[in-house]
Amino acid sequence: MYSNSTDTLDIASQLPKGLQALMHKAQDAAHSIADAALQRRSFLKVTTAGGFALGAFPLLTQAQTMATAGAPAASSLKPTQQPSAFVRIDRDGTVTVTINRLDFGQGVQTGLPMILAEELDADWALVKSQHGNADPAYVDPAFGMHLTGGSGSIKNSYTQYRELGARTRAMLVSAAAAQWGVDAGSLRTQQGVVIGPGGKRLTYGELAEAAMKQPVPEAVTLKDPKQFRIIGKPTGRLDARAKSSGGQSYGIDVRLPGMLTAVVAHPPVFAGKVKTLDEAAAKAVPGVKAVLRVPLDRGGEGVAVVAEGYWAAKQGRDALKVEWDSSGVEKVDSAQQLASYRALAQKAGALKYNGDISKLATAPKKISAEFAFPYLAHAPMEPLNCTVQLSGQGADAKAELWLGTQMPGLDTLAASKALGVAPQNVKMNVQMAGGGFGRRAIPTSDYVVEACNVAKAARGAGLTAAVRTLWSREDDIKGGYYRPMHVHRAEIGFNEKGEILGWDHVIVGQSILAGSPFEAFMVKDGVDGTMVEGMKEPYEIPMRLSVHHPKLNVPVLWWRSVGSTHTAYVMETLIDEVARGSGQDPVAYRLKQFGSKHPRHTAALQLAVDKSGYGKRTLPAGRAWGVAVHESFNTVVAYVVEASVKDNTPVLHAITAGVHCNLAINPTSVEAQIQGAALMGLSMCLPGAAITLKDGVVEQSNFGDFPVPRITDMPTVAVFIVPSADAPTGLGEPGLPPLAPAFANAIAKLTGKPAPRELPFKLA
């Protein structure tokens, strides 16, 4: 069952192994796109001269101006450091900040502009935000590739956006100094205005054109955090009104002249192919323009129905008569898979930690536990979609794409390859996305390549309009790229004081990174780093940890907080069990373990404990406290929860969160991310939260059989942030991992049994 026949990822074979190599490749592609990007900039300049955007402030750097004029670039600043790519100031003072990430709900659309506006001394009321694209300026400065992931948007771009703001401010000040004939050092700035001797004032809007001609300073002095007036202030999202009134456009809302919609019939088993096709009934559906066989992800094949609008395309797909060929393709059965995983977990695999477990056998107290976690779908509310417009022929062939994507650079390469269009002729229009949780960061670019193949086939059939390929919810739930299924086995020996004498641990689960371009960078000695993250730390445990990575015909992917979705559950329920098994309070036990080495863990937990009233307040009858603490993406989140069990059904009533994310750029956004991530953590616990396969076919199809939490499942959530002025850490994901174990620890207290060993919870 563990064949690797279908595990070869298309893009990976085209890229050098390893993330470093990948980065170079992505960077090369990005640089080859740079010509086109510069042309776009010069276009801006032309329109400025032509009066269309007169007074706009595309801060062309000297280097770029020279490059546009044909002279070699000579700035020591990288594209990621050039204000021209990130800031535009209109004559009326409006400041538009380009974000180098996808906003799919996490709030960087507001957070990154706050950081830049802080150092710019902008008037926040005049700040707007827009998405970047696959231009080299918009790579993640830490990874060197286009990436929204790893909770890194604010963390990795904090200094970058501060410097961009400070550079822009310096250019505005220089322009004012030149105009007034005074020394720049005598000027100050405040809320979008440069203020000079005698109270003279020039607004940023008035200075924009002159500032554009000032040299871009390389070194800038940044503010002391004590001077911050935008950063750290609770701030509403810039898109709050648009998103409350139907005015926000997403990828799915893109409309182009004559645009067609494609719905694709996917094989019921991953990598299946079309054996026979009867398209007559589909073609008879009014509005259907073409029925096309198209290559799919993993070497599969599907049938695209291209029509005027989704409904006609969907009716057409429903009318298709397809016989599928699933021969030679592994057909996974979840029950058998679980049994195989449990068998594998009995023996050690590839070693991650090789701690001394010799005292385990003779330890006075023992825990023997086995855990099972199912596949999970991301199910973002906006169904996956990608719109592709093709034009030109041969070397002049061009493609333009519209989609919400976390990796527009890799998607550009994938589209280029699928379409036979040079990378510099592929234009990415990154759209606001209706959620993602990892599903829009695909090393294989699965749905992007699919949309490209559909558009290519449609053009071959004489259809020249743009084609939007749109997945139904059923396509999404059945479409793979799940959080992998896992089995954990733990043997723990400890003593009456709760000292852990030995911990033997095995994890079984598919590798997310194997076969992907990230493999060589993050898979070491046979251990996928994303599977073991969150194990052991911060506890000092003599642990032997090993893993097995079976290969199966089910595509897997990172799911909000990745490995910590399961490792935090195992660690934090077992630590609680050791505490209770040695007669200690779970909070006191953890604080003792953190000691002086982990002050952020201590601070987060202590804050949650103090604010919740844990240990001081008497809970209503039938309720119990549950606690868990976990660090992921450099942020520590502690939850103290209140839960009850009614008719064998666990109910979560209240969550108190202590969050240590260093400096909170926007506390309103931090609160929202913790509320949301906590609920997604709860989603793993609720009945039915599992993707299962039988005969290779996914058994779930929509929110009816893959339920996600509703308002009736939502506990109260109180979020508290540990004050800090240190550079910010991740926030989009860290709120998820500790929720399920905190809930489970409360259940353990209520039932007197160990915490549930399976997610979703099955108590009966």
Next chain:
Amino acid sequence: MPTLNINGKDLAVNADESTPILWALRDTLGMTGTKFGCGAALCGACTVHLNGAPIRSCITPISAAAGQKITTIEAVATDRVGKAVQDAWVKHDVAQCGYCQSGQVMSATALLKANAKPSDADIDGAMAGNICRCGTYVRIRAAIKDAAQTLA
């Protein structure tokens, strides 16, 4: 060609009358504020009002709305209750990805039109058909209570 009364205007819709209202709005009329989430009345993203009552437009055919009044997210703020709900949504910074929020606002508006002082249970009951995968439910509750106070 069927005609629909949408936001107070009679509009000719070039679609078969079995077509769900959702796709007539989005693909035929270009009104994209109403969202596609599940196509099976399971998530509420497509909620519009039919004669003031919330319906799932993804499973309601055009024919079911003949001679009746449809209100969508684009026009709900022309109504006092709808405006109060939208303002409360902004004040409480409810949206994250925002994709489900058109439907949430439509359901909340319908609730407050029918029940000016909803209890916590009333709110949960009326909003249980609207999924938010980002998990904005805490703020949705707060915003509905705030809008109810504003309107009182």
